[in-house]
Amino acid sequence: MTPTEQRLLDVLKARSFRRAAPGEQFTLASGEKSDYFIDGKMTAVSPEGAPLIGQVLYDCTKDDRLDAIGGLQVGAVPLVTAAVMAYHANGSAVEGFWVREAVKDHGTKKTIEGGLKPGMRVAIVDDVFTKGGSALKAAEAATEFGCEVVCVIALVDRLRGARELFEGKGITDYRAIFNVADHFGVHVPGRAELAAV
Amino acid sequence: MSRAALNSLLSDPGFAPKDITPATIEARAWFMATADADASAVLGVFNDLLARGFDDEQGVPTDAWERFTGEVLPKLLGITASPPTVTPADLAIAYHSSI
Numbered sequence: 001m002t003p004t005e006q007r008l009l010d011v012l013k014a015r016s017f018r019r020a021a022p023g024e025q026f027t028l029a030s031g032e033k034s035d036y037f038i039d040g041k042m043t044a045v046s047p048e049g050a051p052l053i054g055q056v057l058y059d060c061t062k063d064d065r066l067d068a069i070g071g072l073q074v075g076a077v078p079l080v081t082a083a084v085m086a087y088h089a090n091g092s093a094v095e096g097f098w099v100r101e102a103v104k105d106h107g108t109k110k111t112i113e114g115g116l117k118p119g120m121r122v123a124i125v126d127d128v129f130t131k132g133g134s135a136l137k138a139a140e141a142a143t144e145f146g147c148e149v150v151c152v153i154a155l156v157d158r159l160r161g162a163r164e165l166f167e168g169k170g171i172t173d174y175r176a177i178f179n180v181a182d183h184f185g186v187h188v189p190g191r192a193e194l195a196a197v
Numbered sequence: 198m199s200r201a202a203l204n205s206l207l208s209d210p211g212f213a214p215k216d217i218t219p220a221t222i223e224a225r226a227w228f229m230a231t232a233d234a235d236a237s238a239v240l241g242v243f244n245d246l247l248a249r250g251f252d253d254e255q256g257v258p259t260d261a262w263e264r265f266t267g268e269v270l271p272k273l274l275g276i277t278a279s280p281p282t283v284t285p286a287d288l289a290i291a292y293h294s295s296i
Binding site: 029031075 | 218259
């Protein structure tokens with residue numbers, strides 16, 4: 001782990017990660033229950049977290065010859081902004097974009113906002129992946145737009161099937177900067193058993 | 198049509214937080230097609246659920262979700278039924294008490 005990643009992990013733990021109090025529980029988007037909560041936005045829009053995320057995303061993708069970085073609104077928006085700023089600060093350039101979950105019914109009626117163009121090589125990012133559904137929507141929208149999805153990047157992977165989802169869709173370059181088991185000490189049922197097979 | 202589609206979505210035994218956004222889209226389509234109190238009340242509930250972060254992929258406190266599914270969802274099913282068995286006032290009271 002690089003010093004930048006370590007510092008970002010520290011900020012995530014301090015600002016975004018919370019275990020449930022006794023008797024408390026969270027219901028995930030899928031309906032599954034969880035005894036911890038990760039609010040990535042609390043880090044992504046923080047003074048220290050935002051540039052750290054940008055630098056980590058830059059370091060993670062700088063050799064991929066990307067044209068653009070994007071993701072699904074709202075979670076991916078601050079990450080995308082941080083990444084394009086980091087690229088600029090490092091003397092390079094990528095376009096940022098985000099995909100609307102629902103097409104707006106006024107103005108341009110665009111599904112994709114930003115400087116995306118067909119044929120671009122893109123990375124899809126999001127802050128926290130559970131099953132990967134949000135990032136998959138963004139990846140499918142970018143593909144439908146005529147772009148090549150080079151990789152999908154999770155800031156934190158909850159290890160609930162996102163990697164398998166993308167592999168099943170033919171997106172084999174899935175990268176998680178952190179995961180809840182190795183970096184946040186969360187017990188993920190079945191993970192040890194799977195690793196032992 | 199959107200009323201029936203919304204009722205179908207809400208009737209799914211697996212209705213989960215991920216379905217709040219699609220349900221809001223259906224509620225809005227219903228309201229745009231039919232300017233009545235039922236559609237307005239339902240759209241108001243879903244817009245407020247979004248404002249409260251019920252669509253957050255990272256989760257909703259389970260006690261809040263269970264209050265919604267226990268107290269509000271049955272009313273939503275009733276008001277989207279054909280013919281409706283729940284009034285907008287019943288829905289408003291149930292939603293208010295769930296918050």
